[in-house]
Every structure is written in C-alpha cells, then in structure tokens.
Amino acid sequence: xxxxxxxxxxxxxxxxxxxxxxxxxxxxxxxxxxxxxxxxxxxxxxxxxxxxxxxxxxxxxxxxxxxxxxxxxxxxxxxxxxxxxxxxxxxxxxxxxxxxxxxxxxxxxxxxxxxxxxxxxxxxxxxxxxxxxxxxxxxxxxxxxxxxxxxxxxxxxxxxxxxxxxxxxxxxxxxxxxxxxxxxxxxxxxxxxxxxxxxxxxxxxxxxxxxxxxxxxxxxxxxxxxxxxxxxxxxxxxxxxxxxxxxxxxxxxxxxxxxxxxxxxxxxxxxxxxxxxxxxxxxxxxxxxxxxxxxxxxxxxxxxxxxxxxxxxxxxxxxxxxxxxxxxxxxxxxxxxxxxxx
Amino acid sequence: xxxxxxxxxxxxxxxxxxxxxxxxxxxxxxxxxxxxxxxxxxxxxxxxxxxxxxxxxxxxxxxxxxxxxxxxxxxxxxxxxxxxxxxxxxxxxxxxxxxxxxxxxxxxxxxxxxxxxxxxxxxxxxxxxxxxxxxxxxxxxxxxxxxxxxxxxxxxxxxxxxxxxxxxxxxxxxxxxxxxxxxxxxxxxxxxxxxxxxxxxxxxxxxxxxxxxxxxxxxxxxxxxxxxxxxxxxxxxxxxxxxxxxxxxxxxxxxxxxxxxxxxxxxxxxxxxxxxxxxxxxxxxxxxxxxxxxxxxxxxxxxxxxxxxxxxxxxxxxxxxxxxxxxxxxxxxxxxxxxxxxxxxxxxxxxxxxxxxxxxxxxxxxxxxxxxxxxxxxxxxxxxxxxxxxxxxxxxxxxxxxxxxxxxxxxxxxxxxxxxxxxxxxxxxxxxxxxx
Numbered sequence: 001x002x003x004x005x006x007x008x009x010x011x012x013x014x015x016x017x018x019x020x021x022x023x024x025x026x027x028x029x030x031x032x033x034x035x036x037x038x039x040x041x042x043x044x045x046x047x048x049x050x051x052x053x054x055x056x057x058x059x060x061x062x063x064x065x066x067x068x069x070x071x072x073x074x075x076x077x078x079x080x081x082x083x084x085x086x087x088x089x090x091x092x093x094x095x096x097x098x099x100x101x102x103x104x105x106x107x108x109x110x111x112x113x114x115x116x117x118x119x120x121x122x123x124x125x126x127x128x129x130x131x132x133x134x135x136x137x138x139x140x141x142x143x144x145x146x147x148x149x150x151x152x153x154x155x156x157x158x159x160x161x162x163x164x165x166x167x168x169x170x171x172x173x174x175x176x177x178x179x180x181x182x183x184x185x186x187x188x189x190x191x192x193x194x195x196x197x198x199x200x201x202x203x204x205x206x207x208x209x210x211x212x213x214x215x216x217x218x219x220x221x222x223x224x225x226x227x228x229x230x231x232x233x234x235x236x237x238x239x240x241x242x243x244x245x246x247x248x249x250x251x252x253x254x255x256x257x258x259x260x261x262x263x264x265x266x267x268x269x270x271x272x273x274x275x276x277x278x279x280x281x282x283x284x285x286x287x288x289x290x291x292x293x294x295x296x297x298x299x300x301x302x303x304x305x306x307x308x309x310x311x312x313x314x315x316x317x318x319x320x321x322x323x324x325x326x327x328x329x330x331x332x333x334x335x336x337x338x339x340x341x342x
Numbered sequence: 343x344x345x346x347x348x349x350x351x352x353x354x355x356x357x358x359x360x361x362x363x364x365x366x367x368x369x370x371x372x373x374x375x376x377x378x379x380x381x382x383x384x385x386x387x388x389x390x391x392x393x394x395x396x397x398x399x400x401x402x403x404x405x406x407x408x409x410x411x412x413x414x415x416x417x418x419x420x421x422x423x424x425x426x427x428x429x430x431x432x433x434x435x436x437x438x439x440x441x442x443x444x445x446x447x448x449x450x451x452x453x454x455x456x457x458x459x460x461x462x463x464x465x466x467x468x469x470x471x472x473x474x475x476x477x478x479x480x481x482x483x484x485x486x487x488x489x490x491x492x493x494x495x496x497x498x499x500x501x502x503x504x505x506x507x508x509x510x511x512x513x514x515x516x517x518x519x520x521x522x523x524x525x526x527x528x529x530x531x532x533x534x535x536x537x538x539x540x541x542x543x544x545x546x547x548x549x550x551x552x553x554x555x556x557x558x559x560x561x562x563x564x565x566x567x568x569x570x571x572x573x574x575x576x577x578x579x580x581x582x583x584x585x586x587x588x589x590x591x592x593x594x595x596x597x598x599x600x601x602x603x604x605x606x607x608x609x610x611x612x613x614x615x616x617x618x619x620x621x622x623x624x625x626x627x628x629x630x631x632x633x634x635x636x637x638x639x640x641x642x643x644x645x646x647x648x649x650x651x652x653x654x655x656x657x658x659x660x661x662x663x664x665x666x667x668x669x670x671x672x673x674x675x676x677x678x679x680x681x682x683x684x685x686x687x688x689x690x691x692x693x694x695x696x697x698x699x700x701x702x703x704x705x706x707x708x709x710x711x712x713x714x715x716x717x718x719x720x721x722x723x724x725x726x727x728x729x730x731x732x733x734x735x736x737x738x739x740x741x742x743x744x745x746x747x748x749x750x751x752x753x754x755x756x757x758x759x760x761x762x763x764x765x766x767x768x769x770x771x772x773x774x775x776x777x778x
Contacts, residue, residue, distance in 0.1 A: 052456040055408060055448035059441070065415050066441045069426055070434020077427045080419030084736045091416055092749065095409045099753055102405035103760055106398050108767035156736055300431030301507040307435045315442035322449045329453060329460050 001305040005071050006295050008312050009064055010278055016060035017274055018179065018267050021172075023054050025180025027097065027126025028173060029200060030119055041193060043119060047105055049187045052330045054101065056323060058094075071308050074298045075285045082145040082159045086136050093129030096121055130176050134169030135160055141280075141287040143223050148290075167218040171211040175270055178204035182266040186259030198254060201266075205247075229280055236276045243272035346730050348739035349421045352746055354715065356414055358708055359750045363407030365529035365707060368481045369564070370400050371474030372530075373537060376560050378467050388553045395557075395768050396537075399761070400473070401455055406757055408448070410750075421739075425722050425732035428504050432497050433490045435509040440483035447476035481529065482522045489517035492714070493586045494723050516586055520579040521714070527568045527575050528710065532703025534565020535672060539700035542693040544765070558696070559683065565703070566676030572669055577632065584633035587724060588642040589651060590717035593658040595629055596622065597643045604629040604641035609663065612655045617645070653719045661712035668706040675699060 026046045030039070068076040080087060104118035139145070139160040149155035181201035185194055219226035230236060246269045253261040284292035299305060343351070374396040381389035415437075419426050450472040457466050490496075496512030497504040538561035545554035584591045591597070596612035596619045597604055606629040610622020627637035634641070644652055675695065682688045722729040733739075 052452035055405070056445070056452060058408070058412070059445045059448050062412055062415055062444070063441055066434065066437050069415075069419060069430040070438055071431075073427050073430030073434075076419050076430060077423035080416070080426075081423050081734060081736060084420055084734065087416055087420055088742065088745070091413050092745070094412055095749060095753065098405050098409040099756065102402055103756065106402050106764075107760060108398070108764040152737060300434070303507050304431040304434065304509050307509045308438055311435065311438035311442060315438075315445065318442065319445050319449070322446060326449050326452055329457055 001302065001309055002071075002296055002299050004309050004312075005067055005299075005305065006283060009067055009295075010275075012060045012063045012067070013278075014271055014274055016057070016064070017175075018270060019053070019057040020060060021130075021176045021270070022179040022183045023050050023057055024126045024130045024173075025176035025178065025204075026050055026184065027101075027123050028130065028177050029123075029180055029184075031123035031127060032200070034196065038192060038196065041188075041190065042196070045184060045188045045193060049184060050101070051105060052326065054098075056326065058098070067308065067312070071300050071305055072285065072295060072298050073300060075293050075295070078145065078147055078286055078288065078293060079140075081147065082156065083136055083139055084156055086132050086139065086160045090129060090132040090136065093125045093132060097125035097129055100125060126176075127173060130173040131166075131169035134172030135165040137172070137277075138165035138168035141284065141292075143287040143289060145286060145288045146290075147288060162221070163218040164215070164222050167211065167215045171208065171215050174204055174207040174211045175273070178208055179266060179270060182254075182262055185254070185262065201254070205250075233280055236279045239272045239276040239279065243269045243276070246272070343740050343743070345737060345739040346733050348743045349733045350729065352739065352743045353417060353421055355743070355746060355750060356410065356417055357711065357715070359754065360407065360410040360414055361707060361711060362704055363403050363410060364481060364484075365704070366403045366533050367400070367407040368474070368477035368526075369529045369533040370396060370403070370537065371470060371477060373534075373561050373564060374400055375467065375471045375474060377557070378470055380556075380560075382463060382467060388556055391768075392553055392557050392560075395764075397455065397470075398764060401451070402757065402760060402764075404447075404451055404473075404477075406753060408444075410753075411444070413746075420736075420742075421734055422722065422732045423734050425727065428727070429490075429723065432504055432507050432509060432512045433487050436483040436487040436513045440480045440487075443476045443480035443483065447473055447480065450476060478526065481526060485522045485525045486513055486515070486518040488714070489519075489521045490515045491722065492521070492590075492718055492724050493517035494726055499726055517582065520575070520582045523575045524572075524579045524710070525707075527572050528703070528707050530564050531568035531572055531672060532565075532707050534561045534563075534568060535675075535696070535703045536700050538562035538565055539696040539698075540765075542688075543697040543700075546690065546693050546697070555688075558688075558693075562676075562679050562696070563683075565672075566679040569669070569672040569676035573673055576666070576669060580632055581634070584641070587718070589644065589647050590653060590658070590713075591633060592642060592644045592647075593653045593655045593717055594662040594713055595641075596655060596659045597629060597641060599645050600640065600643040602630065602638050602640045603627045604633075604639075604643075606632060610659075612659050614652075614655050651720060653717045658713055658717040661709040661716070665706045665709040665713065668702050668709070672699070672702060672706075 026049070030043060030046065034042070065076075068079075100118045100122040104115060104122060107114060107118070142159065142164070145159045146154055178201060181197045181204055185197045185201065188194060188197075216226050230240075246265055250262065250265045250269065253265050281287070281292075283295045285295055285298070286293045300308075374393055377389050377396060378393040380386065381393055450469045453461075453469040454466065454473055457469060460466075461469075490512050493516040494512075495515040496508040496510070498506045538558045541554040541557035541561065545551055545558060580591070583594070595604075596607055596610060598612075598617040598619075603626055605624035605626045607619050607622030607624055610619045612618075613620045630639040630641050631637045633639065644655070678692060682692060718724055720728050720730070722732045
C-alpha cells in the first residue's frame with residue numbers, strides 16, 4: 001500500500017514539475033526583455049499553449065497535499081508547522097499567479113495598461129512561486145527541522161533559511177524556464193519567436209548547469225554537504241550521468257527541428273534530475289533534528305491507506321483518459337481552430 | 343487579537359471567500375449547459391451569446407475558486423496541525439474523492455472553454471455538463487468532511503489518539519446527508535437568484551432585452567425551484583442538529599432553559615448574562631415542533647451544558663435568524679416567479695425586486711456557515727477536540743490574517759471590477775446585435 005502511495009507522490013511531483021513547471025517557466029519568460037511586438041505575440045502563444053491545461057497541471061500539487069494529509073498526517077503537519085512561512089509565501093504566489101493569468105485572458109476590455117499589469121503580476125508571481133518551491137524542497141532533508149524547538153528562530157526560520165535553499169530555489173526557476181522554452185519552441189510557427197525560444201532554451205540550459213554548481217557549492221555550508229550524500233547513493237550518480245549525457249541528444253533534436261523529440265528529451269533530463277534527488281533521501285520524506293521521518297514509519301492506519309489507494313486508482317481510471325483526450329484535442333493542430341472566438 | 347482568534351479569523355475569512363466562488367463554480371455550469379442546450383436544439387443566436395457570456399463568468403470564477411481552494415487545503419495544516427494530525431487519516435477520504443472530482447473538473451473546463459471548434463458539438467456540450475457535475479460532486483465531498491467535524495464517526499478516541507479508524511464510516515457520518523443537501527440546494531438557490539437578478543436589472547435598463555429575459559428565466563428556474571425545496575431540507579437539517587448537537591440548536595434559537603413547549607423566537611437578541619431572550623417575538627411550542635415534530639416535546643437548552651462549552655450565542659442566533667428570514671423571502675419570490683412564468687409576463691416591480699435580491703442568497707450562505715462553524719465552538723471535532731488544542735504553535739498569526747485579508751479583499755475587488763467590464767462589453771456587443 002505504502003509503495004503505491006509513495007509512487008503516486010513521486011509521479012505527481014514529476015508531472016507537476018514537468019507540466020506545472022513549464023507553466024511557471026512561461027510566466028518567468030514573460031518577464032524577460034524584448035521588442036514590444038515580439039513580447040505581445042509571445043504572450044499570445046503562451047495564452048494559447050497554457051490556457052487549456054494550466055488548471056489541470058496545477059492539480060498535481062493538490063493531489064500531493066491530499067495524499068500527504070490523508071496518508072501521512074504526521075509528515076504533513078510537521079512540514080506545515082516548521083515551514084509555515086515558506087508555505088505561506090508559496091500560497092501567496094499561487095493565488096496571485098492564477099488570478100493574474102485568468103484575468104489577463106478573460107478581461108473583456110483589453111486595454112494596454114491593465115494587460116501590462118496582469119502580465120507583470122503573472123511573471124513576478126511565477127518567479128516568486130518557483131523560488132519558494134525550491135526553497136521548500138531544499139528544506140525537507142536538511143535535518144534542521146525541530147518540532148520541539150521553543151525559539152521562533154529555531155522552530156520557524158532556521159529550517160528554510162540559508163544560501164542552500166535559496167540556491168535550490170534559483171535552480172528550480174532555471175529548470176522551469178528551460179522546460180518552458182523547449183516546450184514553446186514548437187508551439188509557434190513564427191521564425192522570430194522560435195528563435196527567441198531557442199535562444200532562451202540555450203541560455204537557461206547553461207543557467208541550469210551553473211545554478212546546479214552553485215547548489216553544490218552552497219551545500220558545503222550545510223550539516224552534510226550535498227556531494228557527501230550524493231556519492232553515498234550510486235543510483236543517483238548513475239541517473240545524473242544519464243541526465244548529462246542526454247544534452248547531446250537534446251541539441252541534436254533542437255537542430256533537427258524535431259519538436260516532440262526535443263520535448264521528450266528535455267522532459268527526460270528534468271525527470272532524471274528529479275528522480276536523482278528523490279533517490280537521495282528515499283524513503284525519508286523529512287529529516288528532523290532527531291532523525292528522519294520515513295514514509296514507511298509515519299503512514300496512516302491500514303484502513304485509511306486502502307481507501308486512499310482505491311480513490312487514486314479509480315481517479316486514475318477517469319483522469320488519465322480525460323487528460324489524454326485534453327492533450328489530443330489541443331495538441332493536434334486543427335486548421336482554423338486557432339483563432340478561438342473567446 | 344490572540345493567535346487562536348487570528349487563526350480562526352483567517353480560516354473563517356478564507357472559507358467565507360471561497361464558498362462564494364465554490365457555490366458559483368458548482369452551479370453556474372448547469373445554467374450555461376442549459377443555455378447551450380437550447381442553442382444546439384433551437385439554433386437561436388441569443389442562446390449562444392448567453393452561453394459564451396456565462397462561460398466567461400464560469401472561467402474567471404472557477405480560477406478564483408480553484409486558487410482559493412488550494413489555499414484552504416494548505417491552511418488545514420498551516421492553521422490546524424493539531425486537528426490534521428488526527429483527522430487527516432480519518433477524514434481524508436472525502437478529500438481524496440474531492441481531489442479526483444476537481445481534477446476532472448479542471449480537465450473538462452479546459453476542454454469546454456477552448457474546444458468550441460475542435461470537437462463534435464454534442465461532445466463539446468457534454469464537457470460543459472461534466473464541469474457542472476464534477477464541481478457539484480466535489481462540493482458534496484467537502485461538505486461531507488465538514489459534517490464529520492459536527493458528527494464525528496469512524497474511530498475510537500482512546501487516550502488522545504484515534505484508534506480503529508474506519509474512513510468509510512467517517513465519510514458517511516450522521517451529518518453528511520443533511521449538510522450536503524442543504525448546501526447544494528443553497529448554492530443553486532443563491533446563484534440562481536443572483537444571476538437572475540443581474541439579468542433582470544439589465545433587462546429593465548432596456549439592454550439586449552431578448553437575451554436578458556432568456557437568461558433571467560433559465561437562472562430563476564434553478565433558483566426558484568431550489569428556494570421552494572429548501573424549507574423542507576432546512577427543516578430536516580434542523581431536526582438532525584437538534585439530535586446531534588443540542589448546544590448548537592440551543593444557541594441558534596437562543597434557548598437557555600431546558601423544557602417542554604419550547605418557544606421559537608422571531609428576531610430578538612439573546613442576553614447571555616441573564617440567560618433570557620430580549621425583544622424577540624415568542625411562538626410557544628413551535629421550537630419543540632420544529633425540533634421533534636411535537637408541540638410538547640422537551641428541547642434541551644444551554645443550561646444542560648457547562649458554560650465553557652457554549653458556542654457564542656449571540657452570533658449564532660443572529661446568523662441563524664438572517665438565514666431563515668432570507669430563506670422565507672426567497673421562497674415567496676420563487677413562488678411568484680413560477681406564477682408569472684406561467685402567465686408569460688413579468689411585472690416590472692417583480693423584476694426590480696429580483697434585482698434587489700441579488701446578494702440575498704450569498705448572505706444566507708455566509709450566515710448558514712457561520713451557524714455551522716461558530717455554533718460548533720468551542721469544539722473543532724465536536725465533543726472530542728477543542729479548537730484551542732488544534733491551533734498551530736506558530737506565533738504572529740495576526741500577520742497571517744492581515745496578509746490574507748488584504749489578498750482576498752483585493753482579489754474580490756478585482757473580480758467585481760472584471761465583471762463590470764464583462765457586462766459592459768457584452769451589453770455593447772449585444773445591443774449592436776439586436777439592431778440587425
């Protein structure tokens with residue numbers, strides 16, 4: 001039972017990073033400078049690409065939250081207490097971002113001033129949320145979370161404070177931009193935009209590597225440096241080598257203009273990075289000062305887990321075909337269907 | 343404001359905000375589907391315009407509802423870790439089903455909004471209907487979870503921990519049926535009246551009359567039907583509360599002394615100090631009848647409970663009176679609507695009245711949730727865990743509250759502004775269309 005749930009958490013996280021991550025990246029892309037007319041067309045492409053799917057992409061996060069609080073309530077509450085502040089920041093970003101994106105699309109009067117405001121809010125909140133996602137991810141297993149702490153600093157600030165979580169936040173933001181750029185390359189047929197997205201993909205690819213280096217450097221100040229943990233886990237090392245090796249395949253695919261191949265390779269790279277990170281600490285969800293909280297030791301009673309697995313399996317039977325239908329409807333080009341009379 | 347009060351205020355505010363969008367999100371897709379159906383069947387352009395107008399409304403409100411719902415799923419842990427630690431495993435089940443339903447809704451709304459020219463028109467129509475059905479289902483699941491807090495079931499509470507957890511029994515607790523029925527009917531009622539009222543006013547202002555009349559009729563058929571069903575559902579709910587949570591019923595009615603032939607008060611403000619009701623009009627025996635179907639039945643009063651287990655009496659009583667009062671008014675208006683619908687003519691005063699009633703349903707929903715939630719205090723799990731034992735140890739909750747207050751108020755203001763622009767733009771467009 002627990003295996004299935006851990007698998008669902010991992011899979012949801014992966015899908016959230018890949019699908020939701022490219023939505024965040026698209027928002028960050030809109031912050032970057034460029035000629036006004038190009039940015040306007042970029043906005044249009046992003047609206048068209050994200051509009052139908054962003055609500056569904058967002059659901060993976062909610063799924064993770066629900067599995068955690070039903071299946072692993074101790075892990076959930078420990079996180080929500082110790083990481084109260086970053087979670088709050090994350091929520092703030094999610095609210096502003098979703099509202100700004102929808103408002104921008106559905107405002108009946110599309111004047112320049114309000115549109116610029118929505119775009120600005122959408123971009124900033126995308127960046128903000130991505131940073132905090134990274135900070136939260138980095139804070140899970142630092143081993144500083146202390147449920148018994150009495151001082152405000154030790155209990156609510158120290159768990160997520162420091163260069164290392166911040167570096168991971170930046171790393172996550174770079175990955176999201178990378179995913180979005182790759183994804184958007186084949187969403188448009190306009191040469192200028194394609195070139196812009198390709199350039200962004202190349203730049204963010206380099207940034208991912210640099211930020212990754214910074215993450216390792218920043219982890220030197222941690223209780224246990226990342227590289228120390230890293231080399232203790234051979235699967236992670238293998239996975240990371242595979243991720244690096246895929247760069248060659250990626251740039252071949254980009255050059256050959258093979259849209260779907262590019263996406264699959266880039267998605268594969270990011271998946272490998274995420275899987276590598278998950279393998280680092282598995283099966284410990286959180287590490288506190290007094291030791292790790294493992295999924296296997298903190299699970300809810302068996303009867304609850306059975307119901308949760310049942311809900312997830314039944315849900316999958318409904319959700320995956322409908323998601324597939326959604327993608328098929330929108331990712332196959334129908335002539336004339338693009339200018340929707342919204 | 344201390345941390346407990348700040349946490350309660352934050353939760354109350356978040357829920358109060360979310361419930362408006364949730365109510366609209368789970369009912370308006372049905373209005374939209376009805377208009378869409380008439381368009382597909384009869385081919386009248388006005389129905390297509392109406393479908394698209396409502397679709398945009400649904401899209402905006404769904405997005406706000408979705409993000410505020412996400413906030414709530416986190417806030418359960420951020421504000422009430424003591425509660426979630428025990429309750430998560432017991433009551434997570436409806437949440438996991440709600441997640442499933444909500445996921446389907448998110449997929450279906452993407453298909454409906456963007457799929458106008460991309461699929462068979464009846465398949466497309468069906469995706470719109472799925473938005474409504476899955477939204478409605480997720481509402482049922484969430485309210486069932488709330489029902490468990492009022493009527494805890496599916497576990498044994500031994501030495502401060504839950505043993506022998508049975509999530510199925512927890513979901514189908516004694517309160518789930520009356521609460522979900524009451525809420526779902528209320529959502530249809532409130533949204534039907536609000537949407538109907540808006541279109542009635544637009545009709546009176548002489549804009550796109552054909553479209554607005556059609557819109558008013560569709561929305562009001564839902565709203566008026568619900569308003570006529572609601573008194574029966576409400577009565578059923580009241581009897582269940584009398585049985586499950588006598589302290590809440592006593593607070594709702596300002597009923598201090600246990601006794602037979604208990605009076606029902608119209609209006610009035612409970613004087614908690616002197617344990618009497620001030621300025622209320624008593625209807626002798628009616629409370630006994632409402633609670634137990636018998637004018638002479640004994641109704642348990644607040645005197646049977648220790649003082650520290652009383653809910654805030656004044657707030658609960660006033661909120662309850664507001665809800666019932668509004669319900670009565672709306673039921674009468676609903677009846678009138680059907681009379682005039684049958685005659686095929688709506689007098690102007692009736693339409694103006696509908697305009698005046700736009701906010702009433704939402705006020706009643708808010709008041710009803712205040713009765714449910716404030717009336718359960720001081721308990722978070724009725725009879726098991728007190729709210730003060732569930733609150734987060736994180737200090738400075740006041741800032742959390744202010745942050746969300748500002749966030750939600752600006753979101754509300756932005757939404758209202760957006761809708762004004764929506765209606766403004768639509769009326770210009772349709773007015774042009776009518777002249778053709």
